[in-house]
Amino acid sequence: MSGAGEGAAFGEGEALSRFDGFERVILVANSDAVDIADLQARHAGALFVFFNKVYKVLGRPFAGDAVLVARSGPAGANIVYRREVADVLRLVSGPKFRGIVNLRVGAQERFSPAADFEGATVAHLDLQPMFAGFYPSTHVPTSGFALALALAERFGPGRVVLAGFTARRSEAWKLFHDHDWTFEQVAMRALARSGLIAMEPGRGERSPFDALCERFPAVSRETVALVAAEVLGERLEGTNMAVDRLVSVTKPLARVDKALRALKPRTRKAKLADAATKPAT
Structure with a gap:
Protein backbone atom coordinates (compact mmCIF):
# COMPACT_ATOMS: atom_id res chain seq x y z
CA MET A 1 0.00 0.00 0.00
CA SER A 2 1.69 3.15 -1.20
CA GLY A 3 2.17 5.71 1.54
CA ALA A 4 0.64 3.48 4.19
CA GLY A 5 3.81 3.25 6.21
CA GLU A 6 5.25 0.61 8.48
CA GLY A 7 3.01 -2.06 9.94
CA ALA A 8 0.46 -2.31 7.12
CA ALA A 9 0.57 -6.09 7.15
CA PHE A 10 -3.10 -6.94 7.64
CA GLY A 11 -5.52 -7.22 4.76
CA GLU A 12 -8.93 -5.56 4.72
CA GLY A 13 -10.72 -8.85 5.24
CA GLU A 14 -8.70 -9.76 8.32
CA ALA A 15 -9.25 -6.37 9.92
CA LEU A 16 -12.98 -6.37 9.15
CA SER A 17 -13.29 -9.88 10.58
CA ARG A 18 -12.89 -8.26 14.03
CA PHE A 19 -16.52 -7.15 13.65
CA ASP A 20 -17.95 -10.56 12.68
CA GLY A 21 -20.09 -12.81 14.84
CA PHE A 22 -22.48 -10.22 16.28
CA GLU A 23 -26.13 -9.57 15.47
CA ARG A 24 -25.55 -5.84 16.00
CA VAL A 25 -22.45 -3.67 15.67
CA ILE A 26 -22.85 -0.32 17.46
CA LEU A 27 -20.56 2.46 16.23
CA VAL A 28 -20.25 5.00 19.06
CA ALA A 29 -19.36 8.56 18.08
CA ASN A 30 -17.46 10.82 20.48
CA SER A 31 -20.52 12.97 21.05
CA ASP A 32 -22.51 14.54 23.88
CA ALA A 33 -25.57 12.77 22.43
CA VAL A 34 -24.30 9.32 23.47
CA ASP A 35 -25.76 7.55 26.50
CA ILE A 36 -23.66 4.39 26.95
CA ALA A 37 -25.81 2.86 29.70
CA ASP A 38 -28.96 3.25 27.62
CA LEU A 39 -27.26 1.78 24.53
CA GLN A 40 -26.03 -1.25 26.47
CA ALA A 41 -29.46 -1.84 27.96
CA ARG A 42 -31.17 -1.78 24.56
CA HIS A 43 -28.44 -3.61 22.62
CA ALA A 44 -27.41 -6.44 24.92
CA GLY A 45 -24.82 -8.73 23.34
CA ALA A 46 -23.83 -6.25 20.63
CA LEU A 47 -20.27 -5.34 19.67
CA PHE A 48 -19.46 -1.74 20.58
CA VAL A 49 -16.97 0.13 18.41
CA PHE A 50 -15.23 3.15 19.93
CA PHE A 51 -13.01 5.73 18.24
CA ASN A 52 -9.76 7.36 19.36
CA LYS A 53 -10.40 9.53 22.44
CA VAL A 54 -12.94 7.26 24.14
CA TYR A 55 -12.79 9.29 27.36
CA LYS A 56 -15.20 11.66 25.61
CA VAL A 57 -17.99 9.10 26.07
CA LEU A 58 -16.71 6.63 28.68
CA GLY A 59 -16.53 7.76 32.28
CA ARG A 60 -15.46 4.31 33.50
CA PRO A 61 -14.02 1.12 31.94
CA PHE A 62 -16.30 -0.60 29.43
CA ALA A 63 -16.91 -4.27 30.25
CA GLY A 64 -18.76 -5.39 27.10
CA ASP A 65 -17.53 -6.64 23.73
CA ALA A 66 -15.54 -3.80 22.21
CA VAL A 67 -13.21 -2.77 19.41
CA LEU A 68 -11.17 0.41 19.40
CA VAL A 69 -10.62 2.16 16.07
CA ALA A 70 -7.45 4.26 16.07
CA ARG A 71 -7.42 6.72 13.17
CA SER A 72 -4.13 7.54 11.51
CA GLY A 73 -2.82 10.87 10.32
CA PRO A 74 0.38 11.82 8.45
CA ALA A 75 2.38 11.17 11.64
CA GLY A 76 0.80 7.78 12.33
CA ALA A 77 -2.07 6.78 14.62
CA ASN A 78 -3.36 9.84 16.48
CA ILE A 79 -3.41 8.17 19.89
CA VAL A 80 0.18 7.02 19.35
CA TYR A 81 1.86 10.31 18.54
CA ARG A 82 -0.24 12.04 21.22
CA ARG A 83 0.92 9.39 23.73
CA GLU A 84 -2.67 8.53 24.68
CA VAL A 85 -2.63 4.76 24.04
CA ALA A 86 -2.39 3.73 27.70
CA ASP A 87 -5.09 6.21 28.80
CA VAL A 88 -7.48 4.99 26.10
CA LEU A 89 -6.84 1.28 26.66
CA ARG A 90 -7.63 1.61 30.36
CA LEU A 91 -11.23 2.37 29.38
CA VAL A 92 -11.81 -0.38 26.80
CA SER A 93 -9.43 -3.29 27.42
CA GLY A 94 -11.70 -5.51 29.51
CA PRO A 95 -11.98 -9.30 29.16
CA LYS A 96 -14.14 -8.94 26.03
CA PHE A 97 -11.88 -6.46 24.25
CA ARG A 98 -11.29 -7.59 20.64
CA GLY A 99 -8.33 -5.33 19.96
CA ILE A 100 -7.43 -2.21 18.00
CA VAL A 101 -8.05 -1.48 14.34
CA ASN A 102 -5.60 1.15 13.09
CA LEU A 103 -7.59 2.88 10.34
CA ARG A 104 -6.29 4.72 7.29
CA VAL A 105 -8.72 6.62 5.04
CA GLY A 106 -6.80 9.60 3.62
CA ALA A 107 -4.03 9.31 1.05
CA GLN A 108 -1.47 11.00 3.33
CA GLU A 109 -2.29 8.93 6.41
CA ARG A 110 0.25 6.41 7.69
CA PHE A 111 -0.15 3.34 9.89
CA SER A 112 1.71 2.98 13.17
CA PRO A 113 3.55 -0.28 13.92
CA ALA A 114 1.65 -2.74 16.10
CA ALA A 115 4.43 -2.46 18.70
CA ASP A 116 3.38 1.16 19.38
CA PHE A 117 0.01 0.15 20.87
CA GLU A 118 1.12 -0.92 24.36
CA GLY A 119 0.80 -4.67 23.72
CA ALA A 120 -2.78 -4.62 22.38
CA THR A 121 -3.73 -6.85 19.46
CA VAL A 122 -3.69 -4.68 16.33
CA ALA A 123 -5.02 -5.03 12.80
CA HIS A 124 -4.51 -2.41 10.09
CA LEU A 125 -7.39 -1.40 7.83
CA ASP A 126 -6.84 0.67 4.68
CA LEU A 127 -10.13 2.12 3.40
CA GLN A 128 -8.54 4.86 1.30
CA PRO A 129 -9.16 3.01 -2.01
CA MET A 130 -12.84 2.61 -1.12
CA PHE A 131 -13.42 6.37 -1.00
CA ALA A 132 -11.22 7.49 -3.89
CA GLY A 133 -13.58 9.10 -6.42
CA PHE A 134 -16.56 8.67 -4.10
CA TYR A 135 -16.07 11.10 -1.24
CA PRO A 136 -15.72 14.86 -1.99
CA SER A 137 -12.08 15.30 -3.00
CA THR A 138 -11.64 18.48 -0.92
CA HIS A 139 -12.13 16.55 2.33
CA VAL A 140 -11.45 13.16 3.93
CA PRO A 141 -14.07 10.90 5.55
CA THR A 142 -14.49 10.71 9.29
CA SER A 143 -13.55 7.38 10.85
CA GLY A 144 -17.14 6.58 11.81
CA PHE A 145 -18.53 7.32 8.36
CA ALA A 146 -15.83 5.32 6.59
CA LEU A 147 -16.25 2.29 8.84
CA ALA A 148 -20.05 2.47 8.74
CA LEU A 149 -20.08 2.22 4.95
CA ALA A 150 -17.48 -0.56 4.91
CA LEU A 151 -19.43 -2.62 7.45
CA ALA A 152 -22.77 -1.95 5.76
CA GLU A 153 -21.36 -3.34 2.52
CA ARG A 154 -19.87 -6.32 4.36
CA PHE A 155 -22.91 -7.25 6.44
CA GLY A 156 -25.89 -5.96 4.47
CA PRO A 157 -29.01 -4.33 6.01
CA GLY A 158 -29.82 -4.23 9.67
CA ARG A 159 -26.61 -4.99 11.56
CA VAL A 160 -24.80 -1.64 11.73
CA VAL A 161 -26.14 0.92 14.22
CA LEU A 162 -24.76 4.46 14.51
CA ALA A 163 -24.99 6.18 17.90
CA GLY A 164 -24.30 9.87 18.43
CA PHE A 165 -23.53 10.70 14.80
CA THR A 166 -25.13 14.15 14.92
CA ALA A 167 -22.34 16.24 13.31
CA ARG A 168 -23.13 18.96 15.83
CA ARG A 169 -20.56 21.10 17.55
CA SER A 170 -20.89 21.23 21.34
CA GLU A 171 -19.39 23.36 24.09
CA ALA A 172 -16.92 20.57 24.86
CA TRP A 173 -16.04 19.14 21.42
CA LYS A 174 -15.41 20.78 18.08
CA LEU A 175 -15.85 19.63 14.48
CA PHE A 176 -12.81 19.49 12.20
CA HIS A 177 -13.25 21.11 8.81
CA ASP A 178 -11.19 18.49 6.99
CA HIS A 179 -14.36 16.35 6.92
CA ASP A 180 -17.46 17.06 4.80
CA TRP A 181 -20.07 16.87 7.54
CA THR A 182 -22.95 17.82 5.25
CA PHE A 183 -22.20 15.08 2.73
CA GLU A 184 -21.80 12.51 5.49
CA GLN A 185 -25.09 13.40 7.18
CA VAL A 186 -26.98 13.25 3.88
CA ALA A 187 -25.39 9.90 3.00
CA MET A 188 -25.93 8.32 6.43
CA ARG A 189 -29.54 9.47 6.72
CA ALA A 190 -30.26 8.26 3.20
CA LEU A 191 -28.79 4.85 4.08
CA ALA A 192 -30.83 4.80 7.29
CA ARG A 193 -34.06 5.68 5.47
CA SER A 194 -33.29 2.87 3.02
CA GLY A 195 -32.80 0.37 5.86
CA LEU A 196 -29.11 -0.34 5.15
CA ILE A 197 -28.02 1.03 8.54
CA ALA A 198 -29.76 2.26 11.68
CA MET A 199 -29.20 5.58 13.43
CA GLU A 200 -29.87 6.12 17.11
CA PRO A 201 -31.63 9.46 17.73
CA GLY A 202 -29.49 10.24 20.79
CA ARG A 203 -30.84 11.16 24.21
CA GLY A 204 -34.51 11.15 23.18
CA GLU A 205 -34.10 13.34 20.11
CA ARG A 206 -36.24 12.82 17.02
CA SER A 207 -36.56 14.66 13.75
CA PRO A 208 -39.08 17.53 13.92
CA PHE A 209 -39.93 16.82 10.29
CA ASP A 210 -40.99 13.28 11.20
Whole structure:
Protein backbone atom coordinates (compact mmCIF):
# COMPACT_ATOMS: atom_id res chain seq x y z
CA MET A 1 0.00 0.00 0.00
CA SER A 2 1.69 3.15 -1.20
CA GLY A 3 2.17 5.71 1.54
CA ALA A 4 0.64 3.48 4.19
CA GLY A 5 3.81 3.25 6.21
CA GLU A 6 5.25 0.61 8.48
CA GLY A 7 3.01 -2.06 9.94
CA ALA A 8 0.46 -2.31 7.12
CA ALA A 9 0.57 -6.09 7.15
CA PHE A 10 -3.10 -6.94 7.64
CA GLY A 11 -5.52 -7.22 4.76
CA GLU A 12 -8.93 -5.56 4.72
CA GLY A 13 -10.72 -8.85 5.24
CA GLU A 14 -8.70 -9.76 8.32
CA ALA A 15 -9.25 -6.37 9.92
CA LEU A 16 -12.98 -6.37 9.15
CA SER A 17 -13.29 -9.88 10.58
CA ARG A 18 -12.89 -8.26 14.03
CA PHE A 19 -16.52 -7.15 13.65
CA ASP A 20 -17.95 -10.56 12.68
CA GLY A 21 -20.09 -12.81 14.84
CA PHE A 22 -22.48 -10.22 16.28
CA GLU A 23 -26.13 -9.57 15.47
CA ARG A 24 -25.55 -5.84 16.00
CA VAL A 25 -22.45 -3.67 15.67
CA ILE A 26 -22.85 -0.32 17.46
CA LEU A 27 -20.56 2.46 16.23
CA VAL A 28 -20.25 5.00 19.06
CA ALA A 29 -19.36 8.56 18.08
CA ASN A 30 -17.46 10.82 20.48
CA SER A 31 -20.52 12.97 21.05
CA ASP A 32 -22.51 14.54 23.88
CA ALA A 33 -25.57 12.77 22.43
CA VAL A 34 -24.30 9.32 23.47
CA ASP A 35 -25.76 7.55 26.50
CA ILE A 36 -23.66 4.39 26.95
CA ALA A 37 -25.81 2.86 29.70
CA ASP A 38 -28.96 3.25 27.62
CA LEU A 39 -27.26 1.78 24.53
CA GLN A 40 -26.03 -1.25 26.47
CA ALA A 41 -29.46 -1.84 27.96
CA ARG A 42 -31.17 -1.78 24.56
CA HIS A 43 -28.44 -3.61 22.62
CA ALA A 44 -27.41 -6.44 24.92
CA GLY A 45 -24.82 -8.73 23.34
CA ALA A 46 -23.83 -6.25 20.63
CA LEU A 47 -20.27 -5.34 19.67
CA PHE A 48 -19.46 -1.74 20.58
CA VAL A 49 -16.97 0.13 18.41
CA PHE A 50 -15.23 3.15 19.93
CA PHE A 51 -13.01 5.73 18.24
CA ASN A 52 -9.76 7.36 19.36
CA LYS A 53 -10.40 9.53 22.44
CA VAL A 54 -12.94 7.26 24.14
CA TYR A 55 -12.79 9.29 27.36
CA LYS A 56 -15.20 11.66 25.61
CA VAL A 57 -17.99 9.10 26.07
CA LEU A 58 -16.71 6.63 28.68
CA GLY A 59 -16.53 7.76 32.28
CA ARG A 60 -15.46 4.31 33.50
CA PRO A 61 -14.02 1.12 31.94
CA PHE A 62 -16.30 -0.60 29.43
CA ALA A 63 -16.91 -4.27 30.25
CA GLY A 64 -18.76 -5.39 27.10
CA ASP A 65 -17.53 -6.64 23.73
CA ALA A 66 -15.54 -3.80 22.21
CA VAL A 67 -13.21 -2.77 19.41
CA LEU A 68 -11.17 0.41 19.40
CA VAL A 69 -10.62 2.16 16.07
CA ALA A 70 -7.45 4.26 16.07
CA ARG A 71 -7.42 6.72 13.17
CA SER A 72 -4.13 7.54 11.51
CA GLY A 73 -2.82 10.87 10.32
CA PRO A 74 0.38 11.82 8.45
CA ALA A 75 2.38 11.17 11.64
CA GLY A 76 0.80 7.78 12.33
CA ALA A 77 -2.07 6.78 14.62
CA ASN A 78 -3.36 9.84 16.48
CA ILE A 79 -3.41 8.17 19.89
CA VAL A 80 0.18 7.02 19.35
CA TYR A 81 1.86 10.31 18.54
CA ARG A 82 -0.24 12.04 21.22
CA ARG A 83 0.92 9.39 23.73
CA GLU A 84 -2.67 8.53 24.68
CA VAL A 85 -2.63 4.76 24.04
CA ALA A 86 -2.39 3.73 27.70
CA ASP A 87 -5.09 6.21 28.80
CA VAL A 88 -7.48 4.99 26.10
CA LEU A 89 -6.84 1.28 26.66
CA ARG A 90 -7.63 1.61 30.36
CA LEU A 91 -11.23 2.37 29.38
CA VAL A 92 -11.81 -0.38 26.80
CA SER A 93 -9.43 -3.29 27.42
CA GLY A 94 -11.70 -5.51 29.51
CA PRO A 95 -11.98 -9.30 29.16
CA LYS A 96 -14.14 -8.94 26.03
CA PHE A 97 -11.88 -6.46 24.25
CA ARG A 98 -11.29 -7.59 20.64
CA GLY A 99 -8.33 -5.33 19.96
CA ILE A 100 -7.43 -2.21 18.00
CA VAL A 101 -8.05 -1.48 14.34
CA ASN A 102 -5.60 1.15 13.09
CA LEU A 103 -7.59 2.88 10.34
CA ARG A 104 -6.29 4.72 7.29
CA VAL A 105 -8.72 6.62 5.04
CA GLY A 106 -6.80 9.60 3.62
CA ALA A 107 -4.03 9.31 1.05
CA GLN A 108 -1.47 11.00 3.33
CA GLU A 109 -2.29 8.93 6.41
CA ARG A 110 0.25 6.41 7.69
CA PHE A 111 -0.15 3.34 9.89
CA SER A 112 1.71 2.98 13.17
CA PRO A 113 3.55 -0.28 13.92
CA ALA A 114 1.65 -2.74 16.10
CA ALA A 115 4.43 -2.46 18.70
CA ASP A 116 3.38 1.16 19.38
CA PHE A 117 0.01 0.15 20.87
CA GLU A 118 1.12 -0.92 24.36
CA GLY A 119 0.80 -4.67 23.72
CA ALA A 120 -2.78 -4.62 22.38
CA THR A 121 -3.73 -6.85 19.46
CA VAL A 122 -3.69 -4.68 16.33
CA ALA A 123 -5.02 -5.03 12.80
CA HIS A 124 -4.51 -2.41 10.09
CA LEU A 125 -7.39 -1.40 7.83
CA ASP A 126 -6.84 0.67 4.68
CA LEU A 127 -10.13 2.12 3.40
CA GLN A 128 -8.54 4.86 1.30
CA PRO A 129 -9.16 3.01 -2.01
CA MET A 130 -12.84 2.61 -1.12
CA PHE A 131 -13.42 6.37 -1.00
CA ALA A 132 -11.22 7.49 -3.89
CA GLY A 133 -13.58 9.10 -6.42
CA PHE A 134 -16.56 8.67 -4.10
CA TYR A 135 -16.07 11.10 -1.24
CA PRO A 136 -15.72 14.86 -1.99
CA SER A 137 -12.08 15.30 -3.00
CA THR A 138 -11.64 18.48 -0.92
CA HIS A 139 -12.13 16.55 2.33
CA VAL A 140 -11.45 13.16 3.93
CA PRO A 141 -14.07 10.90 5.55
CA THR A 142 -14.49 10.71 9.29
CA SER A 143 -13.55 7.38 10.85
CA GLY A 144 -17.14 6.58 11.81
CA PHE A 145 -18.53 7.32 8.36
CA ALA A 146 -15.83 5.32 6.59
CA LEU A 147 -16.25 2.29 8.84
CA ALA A 148 -20.05 2.47 8.74
CA LEU A 149 -20.08 2.22 4.95
CA ALA A 150 -17.48 -0.56 4.91
CA LEU A 151 -19.43 -2.62 7.45
CA ALA A 152 -22.77 -1.95 5.76
CA GLU A 153 -21.36 -3.34 2.52
CA ARG A 154 -19.87 -6.32 4.36
CA PHE A 155 -22.91 -7.25 6.44
CA GLY A 156 -25.89 -5.96 4.47
CA PRO A 157 -29.01 -4.33 6.01
CA GLY A 158 -29.82 -4.23 9.67
CA ARG A 159 -26.61 -4.99 11.56
CA VAL A 160 -24.80 -1.64 11.73
CA VAL A 161 -26.14 0.92 14.22
CA LEU A 162 -24.76 4.46 14.51
CA ALA A 163 -24.99 6.18 17.90
CA GLY A 164 -24.30 9.87 18.43
CA PHE A 165 -23.53 10.70 14.80
CA THR A 166 -25.13 14.15 14.92
CA ALA A 167 -22.34 16.24 13.31
CA ARG A 168 -23.13 18.96 15.83
CA ARG A 169 -20.56 21.10 17.55
CA SER A 170 -20.89 21.23 21.34
CA GLU A 171 -19.39 23.36 24.09
CA ALA A 172 -16.92 20.57 24.86
CA TRP A 173 -16.04 19.14 21.42
CA LYS A 174 -15.41 20.78 18.08
CA LEU A 175 -15.85 19.63 14.48
CA PHE A 176 -12.81 19.49 12.20
CA HIS A 177 -13.25 21.11 8.81
CA ASP A 178 -11.19 18.49 6.99
CA HIS A 179 -14.36 16.35 6.92
CA ASP A 180 -17.46 17.06 4.80
CA TRP A 181 -20.07 16.87 7.54
CA THR A 182 -22.95 17.82 5.25
CA PHE A 183 -22.20 15.08 2.73
CA GLU A 184 -21.80 12.51 5.49
CA GLN A 185 -25.09 13.40 7.18
CA VAL A 186 -26.98 13.25 3.88
CA ALA A 187 -25.39 9.90 3.00
CA MET A 188 -25.93 8.32 6.43
CA ARG A 189 -29.54 9.47 6.72
CA ALA A 190 -30.26 8.26 3.20
CA LEU A 191 -28.79 4.85 4.08
CA ALA A 192 -30.83 4.80 7.29
CA ARG A 193 -34.06 5.68 5.47
CA SER A 194 -33.29 2.87 3.02
CA GLY A 195 -32.80 0.37 5.86
CA LEU A 196 -29.11 -0.34 5.15
CA ILE A 197 -28.02 1.03 8.54
CA ALA A 198 -29.76 2.26 11.68
CA MET A 199 -29.20 5.58 13.43
CA GLU A 200 -29.87 6.12 17.11
CA PRO A 201 -31.63 9.46 17.73
CA GLY A 202 -29.49 10.24 20.79
CA ARG A 203 -30.84 11.16 24.21
CA GLY A 204 -34.51 11.15 23.18
CA GLU A 205 -34.10 13.34 20.11
CA ARG A 206 -36.24 12.82 17.02
CA SER A 207 -36.56 14.66 13.75
CA PRO A 208 -39.08 17.53 13.92
CA PHE A 209 -39.93 16.82 10.29
CA ASP A 210 -40.99 13.28 11.20
CA ALA A 211 -43.25 14.79 13.85
CA LEU A 212 -44.66 17.21 11.27
CA CYS A 213 -45.57 14.38 8.88
CA GLU A 214 -47.18 12.40 11.71
CA ARG A 215 -49.21 15.41 12.82
CA PHE A 216 -50.36 16.19 9.27
CA PRO A 217 -50.60 12.91 7.30
CA ALA A 218 -51.46 14.81 4.12
CA VAL A 219 -47.91 16.23 4.09
CA SER A 220 -45.54 13.67 2.58
CA ARG A 221 -41.82 13.29 3.32
CA GLU A 222 -41.11 14.14 -0.32
CA THR A 223 -42.95 17.48 0.00
CA VAL A 224 -41.10 18.30 3.21
CA ALA A 225 -37.76 17.47 1.54
CA LEU A 226 -38.44 19.72 -1.46
CA VAL A 227 -39.65 22.64 0.65
CA ALA A 228 -36.72 22.22 3.09
CA ALA A 229 -34.24 22.34 0.19
CA GLU A 230 -35.87 25.54 -1.09
CA VAL A 231 -35.79 27.21 2.34
CA LEU A 232 -32.21 26.13 3.06
CA GLY A 233 -31.09 27.41 -0.35
CA GLU A 234 -32.54 30.83 0.40
CA ARG A 235 -31.02 30.95 3.87
CA LEU A 236 -27.63 29.78 2.59
CA GLU A 237 -27.55 32.53 -0.01
CA GLY A 238 -28.29 35.08 2.69
CA THR A 239 -25.49 33.64 4.81
CA ASN A 240 -23.06 33.77 1.86
CA MET A 241 -23.79 37.46 1.35
CA ALA A 242 -23.08 38.15 5.03
CA VAL A 243 -19.88 36.09 4.92
CA ASP A 244 -18.64 38.01 1.87
CA ARG A 245 -19.06 41.26 3.76
CA LEU A 246 -17.25 39.86 6.79
CA VAL A 247 -14.35 38.62 4.65
CA SER A 248 -13.92 42.07 3.14
CA VAL A 249 -13.88 43.70 6.56
CA THR A 250 -11.46 41.19 8.13
CA LYS A 251 -8.89 40.94 5.30
CA PRO A 252 -6.30 43.05 7.16
CA LEU A 253 -6.68 40.83 10.26
CA ALA A 254 -6.25 37.72 8.11
CA ARG A 255 -2.93 39.00 6.77
CA VAL A 256 -1.70 39.70 10.31
CA ASP A 257 -2.82 36.23 11.44
CA LYS A 258 -0.99 34.57 8.54
CA ALA A 259 2.21 36.43 9.36
CA LEU A 260 2.04 35.46 13.05
CA ARG A 261 1.37 31.79 12.24
CA ALA A 262 4.47 31.72 10.05
CA LEU A 263 6.54 32.65 13.12
CA LYS A 264 5.23 29.78 15.27
CA PRO A 265 7.62 26.84 15.84
CA ARG A 266 6.76 23.58 14.09
CA THR A 267 4.56 21.23 16.09
CA ARG A 268 5.64 17.77 17.20
CA LYS A 269 2.98 16.31 14.89
CA ALA A 270 4.46 18.10 11.87
CA LYS A 271 7.98 16.97 12.76
CA LEU A 272 6.82 13.34 13.10
CA ALA A 273 5.03 13.52 9.75
CA ASP A 274 8.17 14.87 8.06
CA ALA A 275 10.31 12.15 9.64
CA ALA A 276 7.89 9.45 8.45
CA THR A 277 8.11 10.62 4.84
CA LYS A 278 11.90 10.84 4.70
CA PRO A 279 13.50 7.99 2.73
CA ALA A 280 15.52 5.51 4.78
CA THR A 281 19.29 5.93 4.53
